[in-house]
Amino acid sequence: MNIELIAIGDEVLYGMVVNSNAAFISQALFEAGFVVSRHSTVGDDPVALRKALHAALLRKSCVITTGGLGPTCDDHTRVALAEIFNVPLKHNSEVHAYIKSIFGNTKCIDNQATVPVGAEILSNPLGTASGLYLRNETLYPESFLIALPGVPSEMKEMVKTQLIPYLNAKLPVGKRLFVLPLHFMKLCEVDVDHHLHEIEKEFPEINCGIYPGMGVLSVHLKAMAQDEEEFLQIVQTAKDKLSDKFRVHLFDSPSGRLDEAVHLYFLEKKISFALAESCTGGSLAGRFCAYSGASSYFKGSIVAYANEVKKALLHVSEKTLESKGAVSIEVTEEMAKNVAKAMSARCSVAVSGILGPTGGTDDKPVGTICASIYLEGHPLHSWQMKFTGNREIILEKTIQNILAELLTFLFKNVAN
């Protein structure tokens, strides 16, 4: 049986709101063993809504809708459902009593307690819009529909406490799809692709996916299995082959993000860390501080955007600045050493560069970035990068490159 999600609302269709509900439900269902086969979004237009519902129900589906269950003029879902399932709408005294027990006699209670006759009710403890389960064996013998509210907090609660138990009871489960994600830094799709082709040839039950992100390449090994144990047995050899092949590129973090991997590394190794940032302007520090617990290793950052600040607070020598320029390895080395000293940090990173679109020269065009890593007891490690793209892209490439270089450097130089 297919599972299809239909989001209902002009605000999603016009792009004012990103449809994160679909991602949430898909992921929650995926983790529970159900694979969604399609997402759709339609606006607050009764005709388009009925057409989309009808088409999805004809595809032998469990259809899950979000949105349009509210009490205002642009909420059409309950009316559309009554029409599609060919039942009248009627005031339901149990729903009325439930809403009243939580929200009192709100203005919208009569409206919100009016539901398609025969619908099973999925109660919503956080809002007045009840969830609905509908089925019509004659019209759609192999399908059913569950309608959920579109407000993310209400929907999320109901997915966990109602939708998933409901699906577990309604849908036959046998083998289901499992996924093992592997995350690599400093790799391109083409580096990995032919290895995946080989894996798919050697292990026909494994299906591979490649997902390149900014700075990270994620590979998914997918297979149908009865349970996690069986799945891990199926993918074990393929996983080991890939991990061995790309050992130095592999990293581990729950989110698959490099900043999280570096954060977890510092946390585990108890290495105090500081930053001296010019062109990244505080964004690099922000990546670490986004994670709870950063305060146990992260000392701070001196964002020295102006050259006077590089001199006054990072003690970069006037001579170096003048002879080599602010974007030079000589300057980032002084920045890295001096910020580590100023903040008593065992490790530090310094970065200086030209994000553009202005400020480039023939010698140092836009996208030229220098960086240095300081680690107590080790020689400084410095390198230059050259990136293309707009300001936002060059900034993100810079951050990702530094995180990858730093993690590689730490893997190499810190004892396990």
Added chain:
Amino acid sequence: MNIELIAIGDEVLYGMVVNSNAAFISQALFEAGFVVSRHSTVGDDPVALRKALHAALLRKSCVITTGGLGPTCDDHTRVALAEIFNVPLKHNSEVHAYIKSIFGNTKCIDNQATVPVGAEILSNPLGTASGLYLRNETLYPESFLIALPGVPSEMKEMVKTQLIPYLNAKLPVGKRLFVLPLHFMKLCEVDVDHHLHEIEKEFPEINCGIYPGMGVLSVHLKAMAQDEEEFLQIVQTAKDKLSDKFRVHLFDSPSGRLDEAVHLYFLEKKISFALAESCTGGSLAGRFCAYSGASSYFKGSIVAYANEVKKALLHVSEKTLESKGAVSIEVTEEMAKNVAKAMSARCSVAVSGILGPTGGTDDKPVGTICASIYLEGHPLHSWQMKFTGNREIILEKTIQNILAELLTFLFKNVAN
């Protein structure tokens, strides 16, 4: 003619990636006068992909796909398009030459230069996946399709420079929808809602929308018009009424973002600016440095995450730290004054707080934030905030609140 968006990719379908591409394209098209009628997402499954494409093309549509144009094993879009439009795939030497001119002889070039015969090419300056325009007058006489890459940076660039001009040329336009956005800070929906009802009553040709974002409330005045001039005449009086009513809340920035409004203000007024950040950990500085030209006023930030750094680099007195705690107005006042002095800045902001989930006390629970604004020749302006939510939400609320407070303070205290 309908406009339908189809996102292609397991990572979207399984919820690992939120389909923000659909929101971006819908909004960009909306601003250009085109209204999208449906979004769909299908996985990397050739059968499901062909079915979805075929169904959409039968609905008299301009179909815009994103994703699946890469060179690897899970990219099926070009093959599916060739089948659906009943044309062979063939190596295209012009596409080859274009990719080579930008990316050199990359490994994937032969694969990426193989496109459906007869497709018009929409060139992609940021990646190897070209966009494609396809039409088959016999099979789908009233439809056409445009395929775009799924990588957001590439897709965004192509929407602006290629898709919208293309649609302007291909789709008949008469009267179309125009939108005038007005951005307000420190306002809630309920403050504005009844004024918008009045506007809709007084000017029946105007339709209003309210879109609350983090820290910003945007109001859209929408009307059908032949051209921009006619539209501006229609909305002029309504716009003036709203602007006058909420004068102190109104701000101006092309993106509708508060950080951009503050950036433009500093740029225009030539006021040098510095930051002292504790809990925001560099993110606030990053908001300014995201904009080109920030170097002309932005000196830098001292990210003093650790208390030793607050003492050593921001010269916050041990006594204040001990008696008042790091999260106190007394501390942020010292931070603001001292960072302005250290960086020779005319204006500065300091912030210290508890983002959580740990670190809260009975006295100062998670979400307690203190901030101070220093402006040369003026008394310090300090305030305390209390926010709820998770770490990420509290951080964003803090940043938006500080930006709004700073802009309001500057409006009041800097001569026009």
